[in-house]
Amino acid sequence: MEKENLIRNALQNSDSEIDKLVQAEAERQQYGLELIPSENFSSQAVREAMASPMNDKYAEGYPRKRYYGGNQVIDTVEELAIERAKQLFKCEHVNVQPYSGSPANAAAYFAVLNPGDTIMGMALAHGGHLTHGHKVNFSGKLYKTAQYGLSKETGKIDYDEIEKMAKEHQPKIIVSGATAYPREFDFKRFSEIAESVGAYSMADVAHIAGLIAGGVHQSPFPHTDIVTTTTHKTLRGPRGAMIMCREEDKLKEKYHAKSKWNLAQRIDRAVFPGLQGGPHEHQIAAKAVAFGEALKPEFKDYAAQIVKNAKVMSEILIEKGFDLVTGGTDNHLMLIDLTNKNITGQEAETALDKAGITVNKNAVPYDTRSPFDPSGIRLGTPAITTRGLKESECKYVAELIDKTINNHNNEEKLTEIRQEVKELCSKFLLYEL
Ligand SMILES: *Cc1c(COP(=O)(O)O)cnc(C)c1O
Numbered sequence: 001m002e003k004e005n006l007i008r009n010a011l012q013n014s015d016s017e018i019d020k021l022v023q024a025e026a027e028r029q030q031y032g033l034e035l036i037p038s039e040n041f042s043s044q045a046v047r048e049a050m051a052s053p054m055n056d057k058y059a060e061g062y063p064r065k066r067y068y069g070g071n072q073v074i075d076t077v078e079e080l081a082i083e084r085a086k087q088l089f090k091c092e093h094v095n096v097q098p099y100s101g102s103p104a105n106a107a108a109y110f111a112v113l114n115p116g117d118t119i120m121g122m123a124l125a126h127g128g129h130l131t132h133g134h135k136v137n138f139s140g141k142l143y144k145t146a147q148y149g150l151s152k153e154t155g156k157i158d159y160d161e162i163e164k165m166a167k168e169h170q171p172k173i174i175v176s177g178a179t180a181y182p183r184e185f186d187f188k189r190f191s192e193i194a195e196s197v198g199a200y201s202m203a204d205v206a207h208i209a210g211l212i213a214g215g216v217h218q219s220p221f222p223h224t225d226i227v228t229t230t231t232h233k234t235l236r237g238p239r240g241a242m243i244m245c246r247e248e249d250k251l252k253e254k255y256h257a258k259s260k261w262n263l264a265q266r267i268d269r270a271v272f273p274g275l276q277g278g279p280h281e282h283q284i285a286a287k288a289v290a291f292g293e294a295l296k297p298e299f300k301d302y303a304a305q306i307v308k309n310a311k312v313m314s315e316i317l318i319e320k321g322f323d324l325v326t327g328g329t330d331n332h333l334m335l336i337d338l339t340n341k342n343i344t345g346q347e348a349e350t351a352l353d354k355a356g357i358t359v360n361k362n363a364v365p366y367d368t369r370s371p372f373d374p375s376g377i378r379l380g381t382p383a384i385t386t387r388g389l390k391e392s393e394c395k396y397v398a399e400l401i402d403k404t405i406n407n408h409n410n411e412e413k414l415t416e417i418r419q420e421v422k423e424l425c426s427k428f429l430l431y432e433l
Contacts, residue, residue, distance in 0.1 A: 001387060003429045004431055004432065005432050006022070006023075007048075026430075026433055029430060030431055031425045032357070033400075033424070033425065034383035034384065035383070035384065036378075037233075037378060037379060037381075038233045040210075040232065040382045040383050041383055041386045041387065041430060042238060042286075042290065043236070043290075046238055047238075049238070049282065049285040049286035049288075050283060052282055054281045054284075055282035057074050059071050059078075059279055060272065060279070063076075063079050063082075074281050077288060078279070078284050081284050081288035082094045084295060085242060085287075087295060088213050088294055089212065089213065089221060091221050091246075092245070092247045092264070093264035093267070094242055094243070094244050095107075095242060095243045096242045097242075097271050097272060098240070098241040099241070099283075101129075101206045101229070101230040102131050103241065104228040105129075105228055107243060107271045107274065107276075108202055108267065108270070109142075109143065109173065111263075111267045112172070112173060112226070112251075112255070112256075112266060113143060116143065116144060117173075118144040118145065118146060118172055119133045119175060120145070120146040120162075120174045120199070122150075122181075125363050125365070125367065126178075127150070127180035127181040128147070128179070129177070129178065129204060132147075132175050133175075134147075146165055148162050150181075150365045152366060154326065156326055157185070159186065159189050159190075162190075163193045166193050166194070166197045167196075172199055172200065173194075173199055173200040173201075174194040174199050174200070174201055175202045176204070176224075177203050177205055177228075178204075180362055180378050181335075182330065182331060182333050183326055184217055185208075185217075185220075187203055187224055188218075190203070190224070198251065198254055199251075202224065204227075204228050205220060205227060205229045206228070206229050206241075207331075207333070208332070209233065210234025210299075210382065213294045213299065213303065214294070214306075216303045216306075225246060225250065225263065226243065226244075227243070228241065233382065234303070236386065237286060237287050237290025237291070238283045238286035238287060238290065240283045240284075240286075243267050245264055247263060249262050305385050306381050309381040310331065310334060310381045310394075311328075311329065312391045313334065313398045315328075316395050317334070323336065325337055325364050325365060332381055333380035334380065335364060335376055338376055338377065339375050344369065344373045344374070345362060345363075345369075345374040346373040347408060348405060349361045349377060352377075352404050354411075354414045354415075355404045355417040356417075356418045356421035356425075357397075357401060357421060360377065360378055361374055361376070362377055362378035381394065387428040387430060389428060393424065393428075396424065400417055400420060400421060403417055404417055
C-alpha cells in the first residue's frame with residue numbers, strides 16, 4: 001500500500017492530549033506486526049468518509065422513508081452502500097445499518113426468533129463467537145442454545161455430528177461461522193441440515209467476508225437464509241456490520257403464518273425500529289467506499305495473497321515443530337496449540353508483544369486450561385498482507401515467531417527481535433508520521 005496521511009490539523013490544535021495518543025497508536029501500528037486475524041488497516045479513503053460531516057446527520061428509517069428531514073444526500077449514500085454490497089456478495093437484500101457484528105447478530109435473531117426458541121451454534125471454546133449462544137451473552141440468556149464443537153481427532157467441523165444434534169435439539173436457527181476456525185465452511189451442508197429440521201440457516205462470515213468477496217472462500221449464497229458480517233475484518237472497511245438475506249421467508253408457513261412480512265422486511269424491522277436508533281451514516285458512507293474498493297480487481301489479488309501468506313507461515317511454523325490445530329489452514333488464520341512448546345497462550349502473547357508482534361491468546365478445542373491463560377494463540381495475515389508483505393516476508397515473520405517463543409524468558413533476545421521487527425516494518429510503512 002501507499003503511505004497515507006493522518007490528517008489531524010484541528011485535533012493537534014484543540015486537543016493535544018488525544019492527538020498525542022493518536023500519534024502513539026499510529027506509531028505502534030506502523031512499527032509492529034499486526035497478526036490478530038480480526039484486524040486490518042482500512043484505507044485513507046475509508047477513514048476520510050468516517051471523519052466526514054455524514055457523522056452529524058440523523059436518518060432514522062430507511063432511504064426515502066426517513067423520520068427526519070434533510071436526508072436527500074444521505075439516502076443516496078445508503079442506497080449506494082446497499083447496491084455495492086449486493087453486487088459484491090450477489091445477494092437479494094442488504095441492511096447496512098448494524099452498528100457492529102454483535103448487534104447485527106442480535107437483529108438477525110430478533111427478526112426470526114422468539115425468546116425461548118433454540119439457537120444452535122459453535123461453542124466459544126471451540127472457536128464460535130459469544131453471540132452464537134454463549135451463556136454469558138444475550139444470545140444464551142434470551143434463547144435456549146445447543147452448542148456444537150469440533151471433532152476431537154481432526155479439530156474440524158463434524159457435519160454428521162451437527163446433523164445428529166440438530167435432530168435432537170430441533171433448533172429454530174442453525175448458525176455457522178466462527179472467530180477461530182482455520183478451515184473452509186461447507187455452507188451448503190449447513191443449509192441442508194437446517195432445512196432437514198425446518199430451521200433457518202444463518203452464516204456469520206465476520207472473519208471471512210473479504211475472502212468470500214475476493215473469491216477464495218465459497219459463498220454462503222444462494223444456500224443460506226441470513227448472512228451477517230462485520231465490515232472491518234478481512235473486508236477492510238470501517239468498524240461496522242451488515243445483514244444480507246433472501247427476500248422470501250422460506251419458513252413463513254411454519255413460523256410466521258399470520259405475518260405480512262417477508263424475510264427482508266423482518267430483518268429491516270428488527271434493525272430499526274426493533275433494536276437501533278439513528279444509523280451511523282458516516283460509517284455507512286465508509287462501508288460504501290470499502291465495498292467499492294472490494295469490487296475492484298485488485299481486491300481479488302489481495303484476498304488470494306492473504307491465503308498464500310497464511311499457507312507459507314503455517315508451513316514454516318509446522319517445520320519448527322508448532323502444533324497447528326487441524327494441521328494447517330485454508331484461510332487467513334492459524335490456531336496454534338502451544339502445549340508441546342511448554343509455554344502458555346498468555347506467556348506467548350506477552351513475549352510476542354515485547355518483540356512487537358501482536359497476536360492473541362486463544363483456547364484450543366478441548367482446552368484444559370482456563371480462558372484467561374489458555375493453551376494456544378491465534379494469528380492471521382489480513383493486516384500484514386494489506387501492508388504489502390508477501391510469501392518471503394511471511395516466512396521471515398514465522399521465523400521471528402519461532403525465535404520469540406524459544407527465547408520468551410530472555411529479555412535481551414526479545415529486544416533484539418523487536419529491532420528486527422522494526423526494520424521489517426520500516427520497509428512497509430503505513431503512515432506519513
Ligand atoms: C468479530 C465477530 C463478531 C462481532 O463483531 P463485533 O463488531 O466485535 O461486535 C461476530 N461474529 C464473529 C464470527 C466475529 O468474528
